[in-house]
Amino acid sequence: MADPTVLPPQPPGQVLRQALRARQRRDIPTYPDFIEGVIRPHSVNLLAGASGSGKTSLVSSWIARFLTGRTIFGHATHCPPDKLGVIAADRGTDSYQSWFKQHQVTDVPFYNVCEDPEIVPERFIGTASQLAELLIQSIALLELGPRALIVVDPLAPFIAGDLSSYKPSMVALMRLRKVCEALDVTLLGNVHTAKETAEKTYKYPEERILGSMGLRGYSDAQMYLERPDHENDEKHHLFGWRPHNAPPEVFRLMMDQKTGVFSLDTEGTTEREQHKVYVCSLIPVDEEGMPTAEIKQAAMDHLRIKEPLAKKYLYELEDDGKIERVRHGFWRRTVVN
DSSP: OOOTTOOOOOOOHHHHHHHHHHHTTTOOOOOOSTTTTBBBBBOOOEEOTTSSSSSHHHHHHHHHHHHTOOOTBBBBBOGGGGGEEEEEESHHHHHHHHHHHHHHSSSOOOOEEOTTTTOOOGGGGSSSHHHHHHHHHHHHHTTSSSEEEEEOOOSSSGGOOOOOOOOHHHHHHHHHHHHHHHEEEEEEEEBOOOOOOOOOOOOOGGGSEEEOHHHHSSSSSEEEEOOGGGGGGGEEHHHHHHHHHHHHHEEEEOOOOOOOOEOOOOGOOOOOHHHHHHHHHHHHHHOOOOOOHHHHHHHHHOOOOOOOOOOOHHHHHHHHEEEEEEEEEEEEEEEOO
């Protein structure tokens, strides 16, 4: 005889369809951005960075700021303390708790899908619909209710298919957006960056987000964290975000080598300095250099500036000793001996 307390399994997509229908039957009022101008309600946002670059530390500092109502890089935050939660999906809880402790984060709702005995790893080899339902179940365990901001670290386990293929990534992101709309939640997901090789280079830092154009095209704010090139005596991390409805920004961060905690490098706080930091980050250190036209176009596209200003930034960086001409029309970053 079947146990009446155990619900029968629902077909793929049923949980999401029920949630969407329920949402359509009620009026959901609008509310402020979680990070003003950057993270909007019901959005899917990506923070990209190489393994070990400090993504978890950075996000932990943001959680602390959300909980205390402080700004993040000068942008106002709007997240009630009881509407913020974390879903971990790649390592043990102790690792996350150590970062929370560094940033004085306590009592944030937390669920580690990797340590749930009821979740077998094979469940992550599923369709976009099945993985969306697994994410719905994970969100429900946080018990946050609507209007919540969910940090998912990393987001990739909930994205079905080949991350390097456009269509599967597109479908997966569209499905996650439906989850956000159905549950009235917002996602901030950590993702890994692709490795740059001699055959494949990237004009913009956000292009290193692991996956296809489908991930970037169907997500909302794209953020990236680049660690310093220690071989060339760089000391700062580069962080930037590119929201869909606000100008992109770039910031230079310093990491405390003992604690792993970030602080804003004050030299990069003005818009002009932010722009120059970004332009400098585009230029390689190799002897081949990068053509002037490519540098200017990348700066114009990302920073939304005109060609004369992009050109002026190049000359100012040269005067500052940050870049040098390899030959006519080609630049490289200055190598510090």
